[in-house]
Amino acid sequence: MAGRASSVERVKERATGLDKFVLSEAHGSSVEVYLYGGQVTSWKNNSGEQQLFVSRKASFKPPKAIRGGIQICFPQLGNHGFLEQHGFARNRLWSVDESPLPDTTSDCHIDLILKQSEEDLKTWPHSYELRLQVALSPRGDLILTSRIKNKNADGKPFQFTFAYHTYFSVSDISEVRVEGLDTLDYHDNLQSKIRCTEQGDAVVFESEVDRIYLSAPSKIVTIDHEKKRTFVLRKRELPDVVVWNPWDRKAKAMPDFGAEEYKCMLCVGAARIEKPITLRPGEEWQGRQEISSVPSSYSSGLLDPEMIKQMQRM
Template identity: 60%
Template sequence: MSSKAFWKPPKAIRGGIPVCFPQLSNVILSVQFGNLGSLEQHGFARNRMWSLDNDPSPLPPANNQSSVDLVLKSTEEDLKTWPRGFELRLRICLSAGKLTLIPRVRNVDSKTFSFTFALRNYLSVSDISEVRVEGLETLDYLDNLMRKERFTEQADAITFDGEMDRVYLSTPTKIAIIDHEKKRTFELRKDGMPDSVVWNPWDKKAKAMPDLGDEDYKTMLCVDSAAIETPIILKPFEEWKGRQELSTVSSSYCSGQLDPRQVLYGFR
């Protein structure tokens, strides 16, 4: 969580896990949505007040976990900038060492629409220079610092010595963020969101952001679950469903175990 996060709407909170819908960036907007003008960067869902869902889908048997169901529905204000009727539901399940998020988007409009989506995971780390991300080796990525040019990851693991803003494509269902100093690994499992954004603003950009502390970049890293390269298309009354599990495990358990060719499996 940023030390300078704004806590009053309509400004998004810098930290936690913002829900990015119906787009991840305003560049994608002009391509996918015909440049509708005033749609906010990373969408408007993260800036809205959500409600408790009075009609949640049945919960599976829970083992010592707490759950809450939230819902965001299109308003007249939203329809002015993005004229698509939708219902966005989010189930949040918390248990010891694990946080599960299950987003669902339903088209309640009479026309087909498309959207991009991301769960932006702000992770707290001891020292960004000592962190490595495993599971994205050999994959293609779009570099947002190089006009979205496409590259192939050559390193055995992703490490950090400067600003990074990349969209990794067709990523495995399991990614590890290894924090050597804390001897802790965040294990990210996802389904329905094939892409992953890896972002750290580093020093210059951090100082230019009013809601991020000058030194906050040293102890944060974003690794997102996302659907970006191929927008999700929903016909009238169709529904899309994603899933993300974020858990902590011993670093020695994960390190070196995430060959992308061996982890293309779903949730167990």
């Protein structure tokens, strides 16, 4: 890799007509970010291996959200009131941010911004700025940092929830486990959001799962046994974790999702759901999600020693 430099390139896709940015880090990792939705749709590690899932049936035509990658869910997750499913940020056209977040961790990043539109004001009557920085570290880690500011001129506060709805690419959902959520309470969206407590030492998948784990640790680990790969998710100011897989019946009912694709994806994302954020005019909130992909193996419920060493160094 000697002599190679990091780069950020703006590209217009012929097939979709949408603009995206391609970030290439000097050590080999890369990310693709669309202005539509402010959405990351590709993340490859230093070896060029794809880490994120995007459905082969995903629509890249507004106003439909892109199925996969990392969706920005604001000002809500789910379907409440007059707002669209998971809010409007994931299906709006963002702009390049001219006042970006100061960055000291990476020279390979892109800064985007979303402001209210006349259409948004009809259903969510607030003035805001949502800034997003997508960055790659030299190690190939993917770092997303969001800032939300209340710009209301009428003195009114506003309240919102937020999530990075992150679709990981996995080998076989039956060979995947999520660690770090044991003994936590969660809302089960398949049972009218009743509050349950996680009984297992890890979350495993044998049927549809749609949960919001509450007050989770700052580090969550997703182990893909077959690929011998582990995703280490670290989060800040995002106490909750969304875990979702639609399984077979729901997958067949979604027009932008392949009938068998549930087997090769899993959503595990940092969120702020249980306790919404309230901002007064002029106030700003900042949240961060950082994902690392490290080699791993799994045996008898234990992480291998080499992976533990790598995680401790992060």
